Amino acid sequence: MRIDAERVFSAHDHAACRRAxxxxxxxxxxxxxxxxxxxxxxxxxxxxxxxxxxxxxEVLDRLVAAGFARQPPVAYRALxxxxxxxxxxxxxxxNAFAACMRPGEPHxxxxxxxxxxxAVAEAPxxxxxxxxxxxxxxxxxxxxxxxxxxxxxxxxxxxxxx
Amino acid sequence: MRIDAERVFSAHDHAACRRAxxxxxxxxxxxxxxxxxxxxxxxxxxxxxxxxxxxxxEVLDRLVAAGFARQPPVAYRALxxxxxxxxxxxxxxxNAFAACMRPGEPHxxxxxxxxxxxAVAEAPxxxxxxxxxxxxxxxxxxxxxxxxxxxxxxxxxxxxxx
DNA sequence: AATGAATATGTTATAAAATAACAAGTCAAG
DNA sequence: CTTGACTTGTTATTTTATAACATATTCATT
Numbered sequence: 406m407r408i409d410a411e412r413v414f415s416a417h418d419h420a421a422c423r424r425a426x427x428x429x430x431x432x433x434x435x436x437x438x439x440x441x442x443x444x445x446x447x448x449x450x451x452x453x454x455x456x457x458x459x460x461x462x463e464v465l466d467r468l469v470a471a472g473f474a475r476q477p478p479v480a481y482r483a484l485x486x487x488x489x490x491x492x493x494x495x496x497x498x499x500n501a502f503a504a505c506m507r508p509g510e511p512h513x514x515x516x517x518x519x520x521x522x523x524a525v526a527e528a529p530x531x532x533x534x535x536x537x538x539x540x541x542x543x544x545x546x547x548x549x550x551x552x553x554x555x556x557x558x559x560x561x562x563x564x565x566x567x
Numbered sequence: 568m569r570i571d572a573e574r575v576f577s578a579h580d581h582a583a584c585r586r587a588x589x590x591x592x593x594x595x596x597x598x599x600x601x602x603x604x605x606x607x608x609x610x611x612x613x614x615x616x617x618x619x620x621x622x623x624x625e626v627l628d629r630l631v632a633a634g635f636a637r638q639p640p641v642a643y644r645a646l647x648x649x650x651x652x653x654x655x656x657x658x659x660x661x662n663a664f665a666a667c668m669r670p671g672e673p674h675x676x677x678x679x680x681x682x683x684x685x686a687v688a689e690a691p692x693x694x695x696x697x698x699x700x701x702x703x704x705x706x707x708x709x710x711x712x713x714x715x716x717x718x719x720x721x722x723x724x725x726x727x728x729x
Numbered sequence: 730a731a732t733g734a735a736t737a738t739g740t741t742a743t744a745a746a747a748t749a750a751c752a753a754g755t756c757a758a759g
Numbered sequence: 760c761t762t763g764a765c766t767t768g769t770t771a772t773t774t775t776a777t778a779a780c781a782t783a784t785t786c787a788t789t
Contacts, residue, residue: 414706461774517703519708532698541719544572548718549717550719560707622745640747
């Protein structure tokens with residue numbers, strides 16, 4: 406199952422969506438010899454519960470509910486691990502984190518953040534990143550990492566408001 | 568004088584560059600009936616001193632040096648005003664602020680951030696924003712604001728390292 | 730199994746970034 | 760000269776993130 410913006414922004418079988426993404430994440434972790442320890446797994450599950458981005462302290466609250474200690478490094482370490490290995494994206498505009506919906510597929514995501522329902526989707530295609538690479542190349546700038554984020558209104562919330 | 572990435576990333580007459588940008592900012596403020604009060608003016612000058620982004624607390628330090636009180640709202644209010652009126656950009660990846668190099672020209676900037684010399688330039692053209700608008704439009708997402716930022720190495724630092 | 734290197738966790742403390750809230754002052758328009 | 764909008768002063772707090780160091784676990788190799 407492939408989850409892109411159309412799906413994130415619409416009603417869908419989220420249980421299946423979450424399960425599929427988690428399974429894929431586990432394959433990746435296994436393939437790379439990484440360890441999806443209990444905190445890390447739970448952190449990923451927490452982020453997979455919705456398509457909304459969560460702040461580190463919201464994640465921490467839910468980790469506490471699952472029995473882990475209420476200490477910032479607990480959440481930040483798990484989140485950093487997941488981000489480093491491409492299972493979670495950091496959303497800089499929100500100081501928050503969202504599960505990657507296509508782990509393993511190398512991609513340079515651009516995010517669409519609905520400021521009404523707080524859902525975060527990865528924009529389809531690679532056009533935005535390509536344009537950034539082109540613009541940078543034109544002035545001799547070599548890109549290492551990028552943050553491509555747009556805030557606005559998703560189709561459902563647009564309609565609800567109209 | 569128009570200052571784009573090529574210029575920011577190269578040696579240039581920065582005194583003239585700064586003066587020109589400040590003058591343009593003053594015209595804009597006057598034209599819109601806004602008030603460029605002393606804190607606001609000084610804040611803009613501070614950011615215009617280099618092409619690097621400064622954190623709010625670095626700005627505050629320099630405001631203190633200029634006689635203002637050391638209180639976060641002093642810096643944040645001035646910065647917020649300047650951002651709201653397009654004279655300063657917020658660089659989310661850095662939790663920092665950089666003077667806009669083309670105030671008044673309506674634009675949707677994409678930033679190139681050198682992680683060696685910390686210079687921040689606006690990428691040429693509107694291609695990145697256009698691509699983002701296109702990607703969003705394809706899924707019915709309506710964009711209000713965007714952050715388009717790339718971290719990497721500018722031409723000069725690339726060469727220095729090579 | 731014993732050892733050691735790498736990795737992961739527990740814990741305390743602190744740093745860094747941003748905002749809330751409210752009182753007081755300024756300023757230009759009627 | 761007063762009203763209303765805007766701006767500043769000030770105290771306190773909230774939110775986000777990291778430093779630092781001790782302990783424990785894991786795994787590969789003896």
